[in-house]
Amino acid sequence: xxxxxxxxxxxxxxxxxxxxxxxxxxxxxxxxxxxxxxxxxxxxxxxxxxxxxxxxxxxxxxxxxx
Numbered sequence: 179x180x181x182x183x184x185x186x187x188x189x190x191x192x193x194x195x196x197x198x199x200x201x202x203x204x205x206x207x208x209x210x211x212x213x214x215x216x217x218x219x220x221x222x223x224x225x226x227x228x229x230x231x232x233x234x235x236x237x238x239x240x241x242x243x244x
Contacts, residue, residue: 179187192200219225235241 189197189200216225
């Protein structure tokens with residue numbers, strides 16, 4: 179049994195309260211990983227082209243208020 183299969187089996191065996199707690203923890207875990215990745219990409223300049231394009235469109239009046 180692979181590690182992933184072991185995790186899946188363990189999660190499937192959780193009672194409803196444990197599953198709810200695990201789900202909340204996992205959602206927070208994923209959000210933190212996402213935030214770290216976005217910060218790393220921004221620091222590495224990987225988002226610069228997107229920011230430049232958005233600013234150019236804003237300056238050209240191609241945007242609308244939200």
